[in-house]
Amino acid sequence: MRNSKYSEESGTQPDWSALSGQIPGFMYVAQVTSSEFRPLNCIGGFEKLTGFPVTDFMRGDFFRSDVVSRRDRVPLRKFRARAASGSLPASIRYEIVTREGNTLEVEEKVTLLSTADGGKAIGGIVSLAGEASGPTISGILGKDMHRYEELEKLNRHLLEVNQLKDEFLANTSHELRTPLNSIIGFLTLITEGYYESVEELKIFTRNALESSYHLLNVINDLLDISRIESGKMQIQIEKVYVNELLDQVYETFKVQADEKGLNLEVAAGENPVYGAADVRKLKQVLINLAGNAIKFTSEGGVSVSAVSRDGQIEFRITDTGIGIPKDKYDKLFQKFIQLDGSATRRFGGSGLGLVISKHLVEMMGGHIDVESKGTGLGTTVFFTIPKWPKEET
Numbered sequence: 001m002r003n004s005k006y007s008e009e010s011g012t013q014p015d016w017s018a019l020s021g022q023i024p025g026f027m028y029v030a031q032v033t034s035s036e037f038r039p040l041n042c043i044g045g046f047e048k049l050t051g052f053p054v055t056d057f058m059r060g061d062f063f064r065s066d067v068v069s070r071r072d073r074v075p076l077r078k079f080r081a082r083a084a085s086g087s088l089p090a091s092i093r094y095e096i097v098t099r100e101g102n103t104l105e106v107e108e109k110v111t112l113l114s115t116a117d118g119g120k121a122i123g124g125i126v127s128l129a130g131e132a133s134g135p136t137i138s139g140i141l142g143k144d145m146h147r148y149e150e151l152e153k154l155n156r157h158l159l160e161v162n163q164l165k166d167e168f169l170a171n172t173s174h175e176l177r178t179p180l181n182s183i184i185g186f187l188t189l190i191t192e193g194y195y196e197s198v199e200e201l202k203i204f205t206r207n208a209l210e211s212s213y214h215l216l217n218v219i220n221d222l223l224d225i226s227r228i229e230s231g232k233m234q235i236q237i238e239k240v241y242v243n244e245l246l247d248q249v250y251e252t253f254k255v256q257a258d259e260k261g262l263n264l265e266v267a268a269g270e271n272p273v274y275g276a277a278d279v280r281k282l283k284q285v286l287i288n289l290a291g292n293a294i295k296f297t298s299e300g301g302v303s304v305s306a307v308s309r310d311g312q313i314e315f316r317i318t319d320t321g322i323g324i325p326k327d328k329y330d331k332l333f334q335k336f337i338q339l340d341g342s343a344t345r346r347f348g349g350s351g352l353g354l355v356i357s358k359h360l361v362e363m364m365g366g367h368i369d370v371e372s373k374g375t376g377l378g379t380t381v382f383f384t385i386p387k388w389p390k391e392e393t
């Protein structure tokens with residue numbers, strides 16, 4: 001008898017052959033569902049371990065046959081069903097009866113490779129006989145399974161990131177195309193002379209201009225995130241007069257708030273407040289957050305405030321808008337994630353504003369967080385920056 005390799009599909013898994021000679025057991029790749037265990041590949045010493053030909057294993061009924069000792073058949077069946085649900089890696093010990101009629105205790109370990117793969121699992125079965133003395137046995141398998149599990153985890157993570165990137169690209173191209181189409185549309189109307197009055201010409205021109213600004217914002221967000229990610233974003237900390245900055249935020253959003261019938265309050269209190277920050281980046285964060293607050297609010301109002309506390313300036317941007325469910329908090333500051341695709345499309349935006357804001361705030365030495373009582377109950381975003389040292393104010 002010899003170590004054998006039997007495969008229906010070759011090249012679908014790592015090369016275990018170097019190990020197979022050492023292990024008193026074998027490895028397999030199988031298709032698993034809650035009702036089926038279908039071996040696709042078997043590497044190693046199945047025959048050596050059991051005395052049966054490897055084709056017995058490949059038929060798939062090996063574990064249902066008399067080979068597994070009676071007391072272990074039910075636990076083993078349950079173990080396989082659990083493997084299909086993806087709750088493993090796990091291991092089980094059970095007894096098999098070899099062709100010569102000897103009982104042998106074995107250990108089996110299995111890891112579900114990927115559910116996207118239709119429930120493929122990789123497993124190994126080794127004899128536990130002589131475990132204490134031999135250098136081979138489950139130690140080898142355990143070590144290798146562990147490495148495989150690590151790779152598998154990484155693989156899943158990469159797949160997830162890749163999927164997020166695809167979604168992001170789809171969303172981004174939509175966000176780039178929408179304003180661009182609008183610009184082209186209005187400019188076509190103008191150049192073809194499809195306007196009936198100077199007034200209408202002005203409206204078309206203004207629409208094209210607004211879409212151009214929107215497009216510029218999306219592109220800037222994309223450039224910012226790539227600069228941040230590649231570590232090329234630079235900040236320059238200086239003394240910032242926060243009251244003046246808040247006045248500028250008010251000016252930026254007053255017309256928009258009025259148009260939506262929203263009450264806009266911006267306050268830094270009576271006393272001058274000075275922060276240590278990059279003034280342009282701080283303004284960018286405030287405009288991002290206040291812009292979101294107005295964007296996601298259709299009734300009530302938005303307030304932006306700054307107070308000086310414990311060596312820090314705390315900004316709060318509060319709105320009475322659509323709110324954020326608690327279970328979505330952890331997604332908010334993740335790149336490429338938008339809470340509600342349909343709402344986002346309705347409201348526009350690249351989905352990068354909060355991520356950029358978080359990076360910028362942290363680069364300036366502060367932190368940012370969100371609070372909402374839930375859907376429809378408004379949102380508060382608060383963030384800090386260091387206060388400008390007192391003696392120098």
Ligand code: ADP
Binds near residue numbers: 332349351352
């Ligand atoms: P976007 O460009 O989509 O606004 P952001 O990164 O600024 O991107 O925000 C990400 C998502 O967080 C938004 O799509 C929205 O679902 C949610 N969000 C952000 N700010 C608010 C807010 N003030 N009220 C409700 N939801 C918000």
